[in-house]
Amino acid sequence: MKSWSRLNRQIVQCQKCPRLIKHCQRIAREKRRAYRECEYWGRPVPNFGSPPARVLIVGLAPAAHGANRTGRMFTGDRSGDWLYRALYKTGFASQCESTDSDDGMRLIDCVITAICHCAPPANKPAVAEISSCRSWLDETIDQVKPQVILALGQLAWKSTVDVAIEREWWAARRPKFGHAVEVQLDNQTLLVGSYHPSQQNTFTGRLTEEMFDRVFRAIRTCLDADVTA
Ligand code: SF4
Structure with a gap:
């Protein structure tokens, strides 16, 4: 491998x-x-963090002036402010602010990837582009071997379910995306959904900080339960 x-x-x-x-x-x-x-x-943005990690976070795509500027997932934009704050509060990140690739941020037991590694116009990758990028998601899952995959947004959820179906981890009707929805994909991997911390969601109150934090606390509780089981 x-x-x-x-x-x-x-x-x-x-x-x-x-x-x-x-x-x-x-x-x-x-x-x-x-x-x-x-x-x-100005290029495809690599995964951030490194295996072994029990949590894999799957985002949509780099922001034009965020990760496409800094070269690190969710770094240098508002969505990243929300994500790293939540990760820090639950012990998955070494600090709460992620401003640039030299800021000393370390992920703990966690890797961040995206279903599209290039910043798309209007934040909307085409279906064919998401499909082209799926091989990277597939290999990322292979290498990280996460216990929990957190899909940020409906498109990340869909791509992750596509990978799960290809792997025969999931044979039933496609699970429906929702905030804080949890689906056991196979014996080892739990898929969790969350609304994406985009400004469209956070400015409108569709996603509040408490709602977002609750998802991370649930993941932490699930991992802690697994260690003590
Ligand atoms: S498959 Fe497309 S979106 Fe993914 S890294 Fe390659 S060029 Fe970028």
């Missing part, structure tokens, strides 16, 4: 979706005014 660093190198060098590669490069060239002094990453 490929090593973790080799997998991440291959993700960074991936060119399977020309539309997305061009978009990432264009954003990196044009930049947002507030970041005009920054050197943008």
Whole structure:
């Protein structure tokens, strides 16, 4: 099996979706005014964290001026502020703020990936682009071997279920996505759903901090129960 660093190198060098590669490069060239002094990453963003890890968090895609700028998943944008705060409060991250790839952040027992490793226009990857990227999700799951997969948003949930069906981990009717929904995929892997901490959800109150934290506390309780069982 490929090593973790080799997998991440291959993700960074991936060119399977020309539309997305061009978009990432264009954003990196044009930049947002507030970041005009920054050197943008402008490529596919690798997984963050490293195995062994009991929790795998699956996001949608890098934000144009967040991870596409910093080169680290959920780093440098508002969604990341929510995610790392929740991870820190439940002991999965070494600090609560994630500002850039040199900020000293360490994930603890946790890896962050995405169903699309390139920033898409309007935050919407095409179906074909998500499918092209699924092989990276598949290999990431193989290497991390998580006990819990947390899918942030409906599309992350769908891609994870697709992988589970391909692996014959799941043979029943497709499980419906919902916030804090839990589905046991096979004997070892629990799939948990959460609304994505996007501004669309957090600004409208569809997702509150308490709702988000509750999902992470439930995951922590589940892992702790497993250790003491
Ligand atoms: S979205 Fe995924 S498959 Fe497409 S170019 Fe980026 S890394 Fe490759």
